[in-house]
Amino acid sequence: MPHRPNIRLATFGSYPTPLEELQALSKIVGGPRIWVKRDDLTGVAMGGSKTRALNTLLGDALSNGADTIVTCGPVTSNHIRITAACANRLGLEALLVIKHPYGESLDEQGHQGNMLLNHVLGARLEYVSADSLSDLELAMEGVAETLRSEGKKPYVIPGGGCSPMGALGYLELVAELARQSNQYGFKIDAILCASGSGCIQSGLILGNAYHHTAYPVIGVTINRSIGELAARISREVRNAAVLAGFDLRVQSGDICILDNYLGEGYAIPTEAAMSAIKLLAQQEGLLLDPCYTGKAMAGVLDLAKTRFTSGQNIVFIHTGGLPGMFNYSKELSRL
Known part of the structure; x- marks a missing residue:
């Protein structure tokens, strides 16, 4: 084997x-x-099931000395919700780059389902306007680069953990x-x-x-x-x-x-x-x-x-x- x-x-x-x-x-x-x-x-x-992927992804993040986990998804994403929860358990900051049609934060009426849980979990939410999931991942890379310029050590996880x-x-x-x-x-x-x-x-x-x-x-x-x-x-x-x-x-x-x-x-x-x-x-x-x-x-x-x-x-x-x-x-x- x-x-x-x-x-x-x-x-x-x-x-x-x-x-x-x-x-x-x-x-x-x-x-x-x-x-x-x-x-x-x-x-x-x-x-x-995303917890299974996060076992290896966040293990790799720890091995690489990351202090911030950056990932992305639409407002309905289960992946970003579980990523935020798992990052919390490791003492890592979670920054979630979220596809929103207007690139604006949701008001309180929008806090339901996974987005409500992202809010309760205390994740940092970054809303961006993106026409596609590929555009969203490009925006996420830009957010990660900004973190690096601030002295942070982000670990980037593609949407859905697909890697x-x-x-x-x-x-x-x-x-x-x-x-x-x-x-x-x-x-x-x-x-x-x-x-x-x-x-x-x-x-x-x-x-x-x-x-x-x-x-x-x-x-x-x-x-x-x-x-x-x-x-x-x-x-x-x-x-x-x-x-x-x-x-x-x-x-x-x-x-x-x-x-x-x-x-x-x-x-x-x-x-x-x-x-x-x-x-x-x-x-x-x-x-x-x-x-x-x-x-x-x-x-x-x-x-x-x-x-x-x-x-x-x-x-x-x-x-x-x-x-x-x-x-x-x-x-x-x-x-």
Whole structure:
């Protein structure tokens, strides 16, 4: 097995997260058994799978003597919320560069969901006007350069934590799935997750190679085009493998990404996602959000009927994102 990179690991979250069979849902849908990996229960600031990436990213930040963590995302970002919480636990300042259409701070009425928690966590918030997520990351680099000129030692984390170091944080997720599926006596026929920055999907692909598993990984894009997202994942997998001491080259065309469930775009609810949210809440007591996990679950429900059959097993990665539900109170109240 390749070596683990010689970096200082931070220790955030409670692991292993549970793997649960959604028995009522599987019965309703028919066909394959549907399981959920509860990474919404990692335990840091309302949980989420981003804690896994932050274990390696912030460990690397500590190794490099950083005093400030700089990252970016839209107002709905779960990543920036968990980054702020984890930075607090290490005594590091968190500066969050936030995409806002007017480059202005939100008033008190805007403090809800993840943004409310960013405020409570005491993170420094820097609002910028950006037409795209790529523009936002460029703005973040400018903010970091200003900090350096002030004598600070910032450690920059790309949006969503998508980086080779971030992808390494998901190696243990694959190991957990292997142990748990063996314990429950079933073969994983597919792993499905929401894919935004591409970090978790990169980590799952990397983890397959690292642990010699061969789980098909299906990403449901919630913002980027298939081409852009596949290229990002291919690059991050290759570079992360180098850090782990082995060669792994995945062609963009071999990365499975679905855009059928995106709808009109990022953070815009779809009818299928809202139906999935209602179904999971009322049949399984499992909460999903309209931006990320709701759209991914819409993909699970569709594929369970069209691609998978009785006797097969789909594992859905619940990446978290529950604070985002409160940004959609009007839409959800109509369910």
